[in-house]
Amino acid sequence: MNGSGADWREAVERASLGLVSVAEGGRLLREAPLFELGRAADTVRRRVHPDGVVTYIVDRNINYTNVCSCGCSFCAFYRKKDAPDAYVLSEEELAAKIVDTIAAGGVRVLLQGGLHPDWGIDEAVRLVRAVKRHPILLHGFSPPEVWHFAHQSKMTIGEVIARLSDAGLDSIPGGGAEILDDEVRRRISPKKIGWEQWAAVMREAHRQGLRSSATMMFGSVESPEAIVAHLLRVRGLQEETGGFTAFIPWVFQPGNTELSRDPRFGEASARGFGHAVGYLRVLALSRILLTNVPTVQVSWVTMGAKVAQIGLFFGADDFGSTMMEENVVASAGVSFRMSEEEIVATIRDAGFMPAHRPGLPGAPGRGHSFPQWEDTPSLPPGSGPGMSPPGRNVP
């Protein structure tokens, strides 16, 4: 297409109705004028969130171990078990971090870690119990971790999720999605579960009433079409389950990674979207294609506060979290910091109304001030397709 503004507008409109092929989506990503994408994404955002609210959460990212048998080439965080800087958090260290988090007003722990070769479901359940001794939400274990526990303990995915959920897990982060395309995965994460397995974990989690986010790491070696395929797969899965609360696209950070030294990465990144303008294009297309996912989140951790704020005009309605601690992106040499005050001021400056996402009902801290979103963190077990639209409390 080599069209006028009106032609692009029509193409973008069709895309937001789901009437788009991977090839057409790829063309939009590559060629549609930036402001056509921005305006269309902004229109979808206004339709889904007419209140002009932009949410955020005070929480802490805890990585229980950096020992990982997956060894993805895009990751600067993982270590082998015998590496001098390999670690597994003790229960005391974990407890201290949670106490700090609650004292700092945090309402949630995001718990993720490497695929530790000695860990199975029992270790995972012990970890969940250790967190849930405290009055705080637990958002933990991305699909590759869930799959790993099942494999190690010779259980089904359904059994693992049931055990974690019984132990108190509130929701599941959408990590490990990278690009939901097995050709890309073979190149950057050959030992990680494939896209259908990722989807299977999410389908089962949603079936059991746990909600989750979905992420996408782009800017490595993928094509624009692979990005679109990812978005369409999340859209399709959401049509089935309705269990995704938020979509979080973020940019691969090459520092200290094996992938950054691969010449094929250099070629791909020159044409790819792993930069600030590319980020806005992908963010906008995410909002345009994922009309059935309530929230699209900016990634200030990888893009910085300034670009993240501009992301609010390209479809995003959530500013993510204060993090307090971030280890994975920091391993790649990127260390933007934002306090809650900065997040709130940044949202206000853009003309939106900042709102803290709800925490655990009845727990200390924030989360009671916005009763209109007072849905509980998990749905009744057994709700599947046709469940009510998810709230905003998970991403």
Add this chain to the structure above:
Amino acid sequence: METESRHIRDKVEAGERLSESDALALYRARDILAVGEMAALANRRANGDRVYFIVNRHVNPTNICVNRCRFCAFSKGKDDPLAYTMTMDEILRRAEEAQEQRATELHIVGGLHPDLPFDFYLTMLRSLRERFPSLHVQAFTAVEIDYFRKITGLPLPEVIAQLKDAGIGSLPGGGAEIFAQEIRNEICPEKISGDRWLEVMEAVHAAGLRSNATMLYGHVETLESRVDHMRRLRELQDRTGGFQSFIPLAFHPKNTEIAKGYTTGLEDLLALAVARLYLDNFRHIKSFWIMVGPKLAQISLHFGVDDIDGTVVEEKITHAAGAQAGQEMSVAELVTMIRQAGKIPVERDTLYNVVREWPTEGARA
């Protein structure tokens, strides 16, 4: 509001000059998609898809300054342990490094030193010209020029003539801050007035030298004072045509006496885009990546900006106030960043002559 914005859009599309109230309305509406798209249109008319950068090196010969501007974290008193003044050798060594790195420009600005005589600067310019004749020296803000007048007792045109004779190539645009005196009283009471800054630049242009213009925003200024600032620049430019580029500078609060946060991405893009729209007689709008960060600088290329400054190498002034970007970008990084934005990278010299144009595969709008 709806009619006002349509009225402004019509003017931009017709290539008509915006009024001060138009500029103010654009600032106030904060509709960044609309402003950005208009600014992109105006920029495309002036510069197509080209984005300029320069291989340059900044040199700040001294941080000792008789002024104590409240927004400045760089200036020091003579006896301060952090005070420094480079020797001529240190300055020349930096020029030598610049030449080795294929730089075409040295960018030299510093404090108003209480003891260094005017001759020091003339000697510096002559030595640089003698040893590095291919390096263009862009040096001394209007504030420094006026200070030379003060310490020599010479008339302004004579000061400028001597600098030109010694080899100055052009002038940067610093020291403009915000012209309105009530703002200057708060942030830089000792600095020359806005009127004086403009008089110095008029004399500089009359001497056949080009310069840039800046505006420091994000401190205590009002939107009206920003528009007033740009109005005075546009009027002078109508008379002289001597300004090459306009560079909005984001205030950095760290180590300064002004209690404010950093500017936001929205403020930065608005400052750039409104400047592109209002300053219709400035061909180039520059986003200084040191100030706004490389990521936002890249985005600004779609919001009216056609110049991203250069390799810089060593930057002390903004870093003293907490700039988080590095001090140096390689040519390869600049070219990649511009290309990834879908634009055509063009290495320029100080006077915007093309040094090298990088062809690009299918520019993206």
